[in-house]
Amino acid sequence: MAGTVSRWAFIDDISSSIKYTGPWYETTNSPVPGPMYGKSQHGVNGTGSLTYDFSGTNIRAVGTSAATQQGGVVDPSWECTVDGVAIPVVAVSAIPQNQRVLCQTTSPLADTQHTFALTAKSAGTPFWFDSLLLNPSVNPTGAKPDQPDVLYLYDDPSIQYPSGSWQAISDTATGSFGQITQQAGSTMYLGFTGTKVTWYGRMVAGYPSGASQGSYSIDGGSPTTFDIPGNFGSWSTQYQQVFFETQTLTREKHNITVKFLGAAAPLFLEYLTVQNGDLVFTGNDKLPASIGDHDKGGYDGDEHPHSSTGVIVGGVLGGVALIVLIVVIFFLWRKLQQRRRIKG
Known part of the structure; x- marks a missing residue:
């Protein structure tokens, strides 16, 4: 029904609604290829945390999926909670990528006000946080996104x-x-x-x-x-x-x-x-x-922009083949007539 489908909204890392604790720093330089949402990220070496208050039913933290592993220990590590209850952390991808989900709710929350928290620990490999994805309340009773970028x-x-x-x-x-x-x-x-x-x-x-x-x-x-x-x-x-x-x-x-x-x-x-x-x-x-x-340039909807040339070339080759075939038939007919005269 119209008016009941709630979309995801992006909350960028530079939003004043996100509260950072610890030695976080902002950067516009990506640690791996690919764009960052809003062209910036927050990184931390050591231990850092962030919190965000929201009204909604789902939330995801997004950042760069890049880590090192020594002796079975993955660096960096992180954990996420909503209202103090842990939510699943997404494993690091095999290929370092930006705009990857770091943690997320896996079932809808009560449609009311909540607090999201993330704590990251780095022993040398920086942890990178890019944005939050929020499934907000349609009629929020508490905190709500300020002019969000909405995901379609x-x-x-x-x-x-x-x-x-x-x-x-x-x-x-x-x-x-x-x-x-x-x-x-x-x-x-x-x-x-x-x-x-x-x-x-x-x-x-x-x-x-x-x-x-x-x-x-x-x-x-x-x-x-x-x-x-x-x-x-x-x-x-x-x-x-x-x-x-x-x-x-x-x-x-x-x-x-x-x-x-x-x-x-x-x-x-x-x-x-x-x-x-x-x-x-x-x-x-x-x-x-x-x-x-709306656009008369380019190929103007022609699925095969070179098809006209193909038709012309095909027609020429087909005409040549037909002429050759007629000549061959005429030659064979003449040979047959000559043999009949000799036998006669």
């Missing part, structure tokens, strides 16, 4: 894929999912309230690795082209890639149409973030009549 997953009911060929795929290594297209002209449409949209995707291994392009249009305006750099030179998937970020908008109702222009690397959507976005789903927008026409 690829399968959010507000996101529509009105044209082209899109495919949902999963990643067994990370347990994450997304929507992918290789067909030029494929479009995505979203109606939203907010001040900025950011597209997060991947450069996926096993697909064409050359560069591609896409475009986005806000409220039916002129399209803005963005690059999809591809995965050239890498055998592994590149996660948490920012494909584009819109300009800052007034906080009111808007819509965005995104179009894949081709022609090599696919367009992948894992999620969008909408600054100052809607925390609840309130129903889909009606698609504008011109949704397929």
Whole structure:
């Protein structure tokens, strides 16, 4: 039912609502490849803790998954609690990555006010905290996020894929999912309230690795082209890639149409973030009549941009083959006629 689906909201590490204790420091330099949410993280060497008060039903801590191991001891280590009760910690990934879940609630909390706490211990390898993901109360009675960035997953009911060929795929290594297209002209449409949209995707291994392009249009305006750099030179998937970020908008109702222009690397959507976005789903927008026409550049929806050339070349070769066949038949017929005259 409209108005009852609560989305996740990002709380960045620099939020004044997060209280740090210990020798934490802020950095804009990533310890591993890949973007950090909000372009910053908090790190700690030694022992540090943080707390955050919220009203909601779920919470996750997100940061860099990178650790060392000696004698069976993993460094750094951390633990998380909600209202003093421990919640599960997520094991370090085999490949160091940014924006990985560090700990999370695994079942819904009572929809009331809570306190989240995280304690990290480092014996030499820094612990990195990036953000919190909060499933907030729709009508909070206590603390609530201040102008949060709201997460719209690829399968959010507000996101529509009105044209082209899109495919949902999963990643067994990370347990994450997304929507992918290789067909030029494929479009995505979203109606939203907010001040900025950011597209997060991947450069996926096993697909064409050359560069591609896409475009986005806000409220039916002129399209803005963005690059999809591809995965050239890498055998592994590149996660948490920012494909584009819109300009800052007034906080009111808007819509965005995104179009894949081709022609090599696919367009992948894992999620969008909408600054100052809607925390609840309130129903889909009606698609504008011109949704397929917001960009007349690129390949303009042609799934195979070189197909016209292929048709022409195929026609020429087919014509030549037909002429050769006629000549051969005529030659054989003449030979047969000559043999009949000799026998006669």
